Amino acid sequence: MGLARPLQQLIQELGRLPGIGPKSAQRVGLYVLRQPEADIRRLAALLVQVREKVRPCQRCGNLTDEGLCPICTDEQRDSSLLCVVEDAVDVLALERAGYRGRYFVLNQDPRRGRQPVLEDLDLKGLHRIVSEDQVREIIVATNPTVEGELTARFIARAMETSGVRVTRLAHGLPVGGDIEYTDELTLRRALEGRQTL
Amino acid sequence: MGLARPLQQLIQELGRLPGIGPKSAQRVGLYVLRQPEADIRRLAALLVQVREKVRPCQRCGNLTDEGLCPICTDEQRDSSLLCVVEDAVDVLALERAGYRGRYFVLNQDPRRGRQPVLEDLDLKGLHRIVSEDQVREIIVATNPTVEGELTARFIARAMETSGVRVTRLAHGLPVGGDIEYTDELTLRRALEGRQTL
Numbered sequence: 001m002g003l004a005r006p007l008q009q010l011i012q013e014l015g016r017l018p019g020i021g022p023k024s025a026q027r028v029g030l031y032v033l034r035q036p037e038a039d040i041r042r043l044a045a046l047l048v049q050v051r052e053k054v055r056p057c058q059r060c061g062n063l064t065d066e067g068l069c070p071i072c073t074d075e076q077r078d079s080s081l082l083c084v085v086e087d088a089v090d091v092l093a094l095e096r097a098g099y100r101g102r103y104f105v106l107n108q109d110p111r112r113g114r115q116p117v118l119e120d121l122d123l124k125g126l127h128r129i130v131s132e133d134q135v136r137e138i139i140v141a142t143n144p145t146v147e148g149e150l151t152a153r154f155i156a157r158a159m160e161t162s163g164v165r166v167t168r169l170a171h172g173l174p175v176g177g178d179i180e181y182t183d184e185l186t187l188r189r190a191l192e193g194r195q196t197l
Numbered sequence: 198m199g200l201a202r203p204l205q206q207l208i209q210e211l212g213r214l215p216g217i218g219p220k221s222a223q224r225v226g227l228y229v230l231r232q233p234e235a236d237i238r239r240l241a242a243l244l245v246q247v248r249e250k251v252r253p254c255q256r257c258g259n260l261t262d263e264g265l266c267p268i269c270t271d272e273q274r275d276s277s278l279l280c281v282v283e284d285a286v287d288v289l290a291l292e293r294a295g296y297r298g299r300y301f302v303l304n305q306d307p308r309r310g311r312q313p314v315l316e317d318l319d320l321k322g323l324h325r326i327v328s329e330d331q332v333r334e335i336i337v338a339t340n341p342t343v344e345g346e347l348t349a350r351f352i353a354r355a356m357e358t359s360g361v362r363v364t365r366l367a368h369g370l371p372v373g374g375d376i377e378y379t380d381e382l383t384l385r386r387a388l389e390g391r392q393t394l
Binding site: 003004005006007009010013014017018019020023024026027028029030031032033035037040041042043044045046047048049050051052053054062063064065066069070071087088089091092095103 | 210214216232240244248261266286
């Protein structure tokens with residue numbers, strides 16, 4: 001096809017990554033040629049290292065290259081708060097938002113489809129943290145989708161007898177959003193959840 | 198920041214690649230965790246191999262991992278046709294379009310800004326191929342931009358005394374495009390270049 005074979009193969013492999021179309025793959029392929037060799041070697045080594053070393057935390061399911069993740073071992077965390085998220089990237093988002101409790105990451109296999117497989121949820125692991133950390137509140141931060149809603153209700157029901165308060169992230173207008181372009185369901189939720197000024 | 202350090206670093210490095218935003222970088226980072234280890238090793242090895250081995254062809258500037266690129270050494274090519282392109286990705290596009298002549302890749306350093314540095318153009322290399330291959334027509338396929346136009350005219354002028362025909366790719370409506378949304382310059386060019394049915 002005209003280009004050097006390793007470059008063609010690289011472009012093909014890059015194009016298989018999620019969110020990277022054929023155009024981006026080409027651009028990245030050519031970019032690699034122009035970067036210092038040390039930078040590309042570092043990127044390559046990181047790819048292998050991540051694949052080899054990073055695993056879900058034994059306790060909370062967050063991603064770590066040790067047995068326990070940095071959040072589970074951090075004594076400064078407010079262990080009475082436990083935030084349940086679908087995926088480890090959600091941990092990043094909540095950290096950025098200033099949350100300082102601990103997490104429980106569901107890690108549902110995305111290859112099993114969009115439907116949450118409720119019987120696969122590690123309720124035992126969740127109960128274990130709740131009792132070990134003397135959790136007072138579980139904040140369910142699953143995505144605001146039908147599936148996330150289902151999972152949230154399932155968890156709330158499973159925790160009913162534990163005496164722990166189970167809450168859900170508020171629905172409403174995104175900051176910087178536009179009422180005119182907000183879908184009616186979100187707007188209805190925003191109305192229902194209105195706050196006194 | 199909550200996630201395993203190597204994964205954080207990988208996400209950061211991925212986010213530096215062109216066309217990959219922070220969200221895509223996160224998605225790719227997590228995707229790496231779920232792929233077979235052999236696949237990730239292959240991707241990492243390809244990155245290093247491309248950076249180490251792939252160079253511009255000594256003759257035409259196309260990218261290759263040998264001295265001469267596969268197109269320069271392909272005897273089946275129509276060597277009387279020479280297509281001048283800005284970048285090696287343009288070779289891929291023209292190959293897909295069915296072009297079967299040879300190429301001359303300008304490889305202008307994109308870090309030098311958008312302005313073509315005409316004095317940097319390898320006119321000597323171009324003249325060499327023209328005489329070695331007994332080229333009859335040079336098709337200038339620089340991008341349809343002000344800079345590409347400038348480069349095209351510069352090449353046409355440089356070839357004036359050589360007796361070689363210099364042509365330019367046609368301007369006009371993109372196939373599948375919409376006249377209503379076509380900019381006026383393109384439409385004017387499409388009118389000027391109209392063809393008998």
